[in-house]
Amino acid sequence: MGVVAGTELLTVNGRALADFLDWEFLTAEDELVIEARLPDGQEVVYEVERPEGETLGVELEPPTVRRCANKCEFCFIEGLPQGLRKPLYMRDDDYRLSFAYGNFATLSNVKERDIARILEYRLSPLYVSVHATPHEARKVLLNNPRVPDIMAQLTRLAEGGIQFHGQMVVVPGMNDGDVLEASLRDLWSLGDAVLSVALVPVGVTQFSHLYTGRSMDAVNAGLILDAVERWEERALAERGDRWVFGSDELYLLSERPLPGAEHYGDFVQIENGVGSVAMLRTRVSEGLDELPRLDGKRIGVVTGVSMGALMPELIEKLTERTGASFELLIMENSLFGATTTTAGLLVGADIRRALADRHDLDLALIPAETINDDGLFLDDERFITLRETLPMPVFPSYDFIDVLALEGEPHLSGRAA
Numbered sequence: 001m002g003v004v005a006g007t008e009l010l011t012v013n014g015r016a017l018a019d020f021l022d023w024e025f026l027t028a029e030d031e032l033v034i035e036a037r038l039p040d041g042q043e044v045v046y047e048v049e050r051p052e053g054e055t056l057g058v059e060l061e062p063p064t065v066r067r068c069a070n071k072c073e074f075c076f077i078e079g080l081p082q083g084l085r086k087p088l089y090m091r092d093d094d095y096r097l098s099f100a101y102g103n104f105a106t107l108s109n110v111k112e113r114d115i116a117r118i119l120e121y122r123l124s125p126l127y128v129s130v131h132a133t134p135h136e137a138r139k140v141l142l143n144n145p146r147v148p149d150i151m152a153q154l155t156r157l158a159e160g161g162i163q164f165h166g167q168m169v170v171v172p173g174m175n176d177g178d179v180l181e182a183s184l185r186d187l188w189s190l191g192d193a194v195l196s197v198a199l200v201p202v203g204v205t206q207f208s209h210l211y212t213g214r215s216m217d218a219v220n221a222g223l224i225l226d227a228v229e230r231w232e233e234r235a236l237a238e239r240g241d242r243w244v245f246g247s248d249e250l251y252l253l254s255e256r257p258l259p260g261a262e263h264y265g266d267f268v269q270i271e272n273g274v275g276s277v278a279m280l281r282t283r284v285s286e287g288l289d290e291l292p293r294l295d296g297k298r299i300g301v302v303t304g305v306s307m308g309a310l311m312p313e314l315i316e317k318l319t320e321r322t323g324a325s326f327e328l329l330i331m332e333n334s335l336f337g338a339t340t341t342t343a344g345l346l347v348g349a350d351i352r353r354a355l356a357d358r359h360d361l362d363l364a365l366i367p368a369e370t371i372n373d374d375g376l377f378l379d380d381e382r383f384i385t386l387r388e389t390l391p392m393p394v395f396p397s398y399d400f401i402d403v404l405a406l407e408g409e410p411h412l413s414g415r416a417a
């Protein structure tokens with residue numbers, strides 16, 4: 001219809017468009033009157049009758065992301081060192097992205113008109129950073145005296161048929177103990193509206209300058225898991241699912257065995273590190289049959305301190321199946337400091353340190369999560385540049401199988417990553 005790049009979409013069926021949500025929902029009709037302004041300033045009206053199921057073929061500019069109004073002591077972004085690329089410091093808190101992509105949002109910056117949209121468009125499920133339901137405790141945690149009452153917000157949305165996945169970052173001395181118990185009780189009272197709750201231990205870096213809480217230790221982690229067990233028992237009895245989950249990190253910190261894959265059902269909170277280890281174990285077990293013999297190959301596996309402890313059991317299976325010899329290279333995080341032990345937060349400099357002198361390795365695997373969609377590590381190192389300086393082929397891998405299954409194919413073996 002002559003819609004060209006740079007066209008401004010103004011209204012659909014007489015309603016003004018504010019953003020991608022309006023466009024998505026208002027164009028769900030089959031008969032549309034769309035007002036637009038072309039890049040040359042000309043205003044046009046399109047009357048569109050769309051066959052069912054067909055898209056309009058319009059690509060929108062990325063939305064302007066809503067900024068966060070809080071200043072949480074435990075904010076990971078406040079714990080970033082200076083000098084990284086600018087987008088890493090952007091603190092988004094956007095219910096629209098919560099619905100569209102599953103990003104967690106606190107709803108602190110949600111206004112009355114936003115509530116009306118959530119209800120009208122039925123933006124469900126939403127992913128909500130609850131952290132605590134008692135209002136005073138939440139104000140302190142979010143470091144924001146103007147934060148709205150989350151229970152009032154959630155109750156209103158729940159009454160309108162909206163469902164949620166909740167998360168609580170648990171800070172010892174702030175929202176563990178009684179606050180945690182009260183929060184779980186409140187969320188439970190919302191019934192089916194709350195689909196799941198993930199409890200995640202606070203993680204601070206050496207740069208977390210706002211943090212005044214106590215550090216998370218084995219005892220605290222164990223107490224949080226005790227609360228998880230109490231509530232999951234009740235949830236299983238009364239609603240037939242676990243409802244509340246502890247993140248993998250809590251099990252690792254408390255040195256309790258990690259549950260198996262069946263514990264996590266559909267892995268609804270995996271983005272929160274809930275069940276990631278079980279998922280990895282399952283992928284490796286299920287993928288072993290796809291692996292070729294790799295006798296004599298020497299393979300380096302770079303990982304972080306947390307995963308390092310869990311790797312030997314996986315490496316044993318991989319060794320037995322392929323005949324290759326694997327070497328674990330467990331790296332401390334040079335950018336965030338030793339307290340940051342997650343493999344996915346290792347940076348280019350750590351990978352370089354692990355592999356630069358390893359002329360004895362035939363192949364190296366690095367955590368795929370360390371690289372973003374633009375091929376950059378958190379320290380701005382570019383993967384393809386780094387890879388060229390290393391003495392062996394290096395592959396980002398999520399689960400070993402994704403890379404090793406292709407190693408037996410002669411035309412792919414030693415392929416460029």
Ligand code: SF4
Pocket residue numbers: 068069070071072074075076077078091092093106142
């Ligand atoms: S809500 Fe808190 S943790 Fe999240 S971005 Fe804002 S300040 Fe950081």
